[in-house]
Amino acid sequence: MFVRMPGKMTTTVESNSSAPHSAREKLLTAAVELFRTNGYDATSLDDICRSAGVTKGALFHHFAGKQAIAAACLEAWSETMANMVATAPFNELEDPVERVLGWIDFFSGALSRPETIKSCLAGTIVQEVSESNPALRDAAHGCIANGERRFQTLLDEACADRERQLDTASLARLWSASLQGSLLLYKATRDPAVFADSLGHVYRYIESLFSE
Amino acid sequence: MFVRMPGKMTTTVESNSSAPHSAREKLLTAAVELFRTNGYDATSLDDICRSAGVTKGALFHHFAGKQAIAAACLEAWSETMANMVATAPFNELEDPVERVLGWIDFFSGALSRPETIKSCLAGTIVQEVSESNPALRDAAHGCIANGERRFQTLLDEACADRERQLDTASLARLWSASLQGSLLLYKATRDPAVFADSLGHVYRYIESLFSE
DNA sequence: ACAAACATACCAACTGGTCGGTATGTTGTC
DNA sequence: GACAACATACCGACCAGTTGGTATGTTTGT
Numbered sequence: 001m002f003v004r005m006p007g008k009m010t011t012t013v014e015s016n017s018s019a020p021h022s023a024r025e026k027l028l029t030a031a032v033e034l035f036r037t038n039g040y041d042a043t044s045l046d047d048i049c050r051s052a053g054v055t056k057g058a059l060f061h062h063f064a065g066k067q068a069i070a071a072a073c074l075e076a077w078s079e080t081m082a083n084m085v086a087t088a089p090f091n092e093l094e095d096p097v098e099r100v101l102g103w104i105d106f107f108s109g110a111l112s113r114p115e116t117i118k119s120c121l122a123g124t125i126v127q128e129v130s131e132s133n134p135a136l137r138d139a140a141h142g143c144i145a146n147g148e149r150r151f152q153t154l155l156d157e158a159c160a161d162r163e164r165q166l167d168t169a170s171l172a173r174l175w176s177a178s179l180q181g182s183l184l185l186y187k188a189t190r191d192p193a194v195f196a197d198s199l200g201h202v203y204r205y206i207e208s209l210f211s212e
Numbered sequence: 213m214f215v216r217m218p219g220k221m222t223t224t225v226e227s228n229s230s231a232p233h234s235a236r237e238k239l240l241t242a243a244v245e246l247f248r249t250n251g252y253d254a255t256s257l258d259d260i261c262r263s264a265g266v267t268k269g270a271l272f273h274h275f276a277g278k279q280a281i282a283a284a285c286l287e288a289w290s291e292t293m294a295n296m297v298a299t300a301p302f303n304e305l306e307d308p309v310e311r312v313l314g315w316i317d318f319f320s321g322a323l324s325r326p327e328t329i330k331s332c333l334a335g336t337i338v339q340e341v342s343e344s345n346p347a348l349r350d351a352a353h354g355c356i357a358n359g360e361r362r363f364q365t366l367l368d369e370a371c372a373d374r375e376r377q378l379d380t381a382s383l384a385r386l387w388s389a390s391l392q393g394s395l396l397l398y399k400a401t402r403d404p405a406v407f408a409d410s411l412g413h414v415y416r417y418i419e420s421l422f423s424e
Numbered sequence: 425a426c427a428a429a430c431a432t433a434c435c436a437a438c439t440g441g442t443c444g445g446t447a448t449g450t451t452g453t454c
Numbered sequence: 455g456a457c458a459a460c461a462t463a464c465c466g467a468c469c470a471g472t473t474g475g476t477a478t479g480t481t482t483g484t
């Protein structure tokens with residue numbers, strides 16, 4: 001009895017709408033926060049279930065295992081980030097260079113607010129599983145690459161507008177590295193000033209590349 | 213069969229070198245490498261003992277527990293790094309600004325070599341234990357702060373020479389963040405080019421602050 | 425129209441293995 | 455024979471994953 005059904009299984013992407021507060025949603029929300037704050041290894045499935053207010057049975061009904069729920073979290077995280085920058089005010093700016101600088105300000109400002117959880121799910125996970133779990137590593141890498149691509153698009157538009165030829169790919173990497181590095185430094189120092197410090201220099205550097 | 217430490221040893225905390233191949237040294241060496249590559253949680257004490265070729269009894273004879281051996285690793289790591297930059301060729305440069313740029317080149321070059329393990333013990337550990345283990349977090353923070361201070365000294369000398377007034381503390385933080393961020397990006401991408409990419413921009417930014 | 429057959433969503437209890445740590449034994453040296 | 459420097463064997467806690475079950479739909483043959 002209770003045959004695990006073959007065939008369809010709805011193939012993941014029912015992400016939007018459907019049940020508002022199903023166990024699945026509650027598990028994802030809880031898992032994202034726990035993974036972000038405590039890391040992958042240090043977060044047990046029991047922790048997630050307790051925080052979500054459901055049981056292990058529910059978790060294993062919706063996800064194949066720990067890796068699977070982490071992968072789902074990463075996908076949700078990527079969407080959350082995409083949505084966040086898509087609706088951010090800097091998009092309204094007309095000048096493409098201002099939009100680039102506005103992007104940096106947006107993140108710098110958000111991370112300086114006390115209530116913001118200062119952790120990137122992808123960065124947190126990838127450091128732990130880089131050697132041990134290629135599937136999760138690639139999923140986290142995808143998240144980061146998505147963010148880089150979005151910023152690079154802004155940079156390309158600014159280059160086109162100012163008729164500059166910049167290596168926008170490596171600049172986007174500088175952005176990613178500085179952001180992830182700032183988050184790591186925050187975890188060491190607990191000093192929110194790291195964001196304004198480091199990202200401020202990146203701001204002025206990129207600004208200088210478009211001025212002169 | 214096994215040559216025991218000659219005579220002295222005695223006074224417990226003899227962190228420095230030269231001791232042939234005592235179990236303590238072997239444990240530290242093995243632990244540093246395992247923690248760097250696999251992280252804190254994912255490295256078990258059995259892993260360390262197996263890699264060092266000793267037993268758990270030896271480990272608990274020399275260290276009070278996992279946190280203690282990790283703390284000892286961090287102290288050893290800080291010394292290793294200090295020694296590494298102290299003996300690096302860029303110190304011979306006469307121009308203080310060249311020495312600053314030489315520091316960046318030194319790290320960028322070292323990390324671009326294939327045989328280098330692309331991981332900072334302090335950065336790896338601090339991300340995992342930031343919320344759960346304040347003692348280890350502070351120890352790792354100390355490592356990072358030491359590196360920052362050393363770089364800031366170089367920056368201060370360059371400022372004095374060129375009669376510039378720069379916020380060298382925040383510049384040192386930019387360096388730390390970019391380095392740690394690059395290491396994290398490498399763990400995601402496995403692309404050694406991240407170092408030349410990101411650190412190259414930091415190089416040119418700092419260079420520009422001293423030129424003009 | 426209706427019930428058998430099946431599918432979905434969840435739950436509580438358990439299992440097998442791992443891990444940090446301990447208790448105790450053995451060996452070489454002063 | 456006291457002590458440092460190990461080794462061996464083991465324990466309790468925890469954790470990912472399993473098992474077997476309940477309750478509520480949803481489809482389908484007649």
